[in-house]
Amino acid sequence: MSARVRIRLILADGGEFLTQETTVPREELDEYDRLIDFLREDPQVLKELYIDHDRLCAAQLLGPAE
Numbered sequence: 134m135s136a137r138v139r140i141r142l143i144l145a146d147g148g149e150f151l152t153q154e155t156t157v158p159r160e161e162l163d164e165y166d167r168l169i170d171f172l173r174e175d176p177q178v179l180k181e182l183y184i185d186h187d188r189l190c191a192a193q194l195l196g197p198a199e
Contacts, residue, residue, distance in 0.1 A: 135160060137198035140168070142184065143191040150190065155182065156198040168192045 136159040144151045158177050165171040169192055172178055 138162065139195040139198050140172075141193040141195055142172075142189060143193075144185065144188040145190050146188060154195070157182070159197075168194055 137156040138159045139154060139156050142153045142155065144153065157172070158175075158181075161175050161177065162168075162171055165174070169189070172182075172184055172189075172192055173186060
């Protein structure tokens with residue numbers, strides 16, 4: 134099983150902000166300068182998650198998945 138990291142997504146929804154936590158694969162994360170680019174461009178992330186990029190305001194790296 135590949136290593137994974139936890140992230141928090143912050144999304145705008147009709148004037149409110151919602152948070153969602155999930156995990157993503159760790160392997161390719163270092164290839165990107167910004168976490169947001171990783172979420173938008175990494176093929177494995179795109180395969181696993183649907184992220185509404187129009188509503189995505191911020192993403193935070195929380196640490197290793199347990």
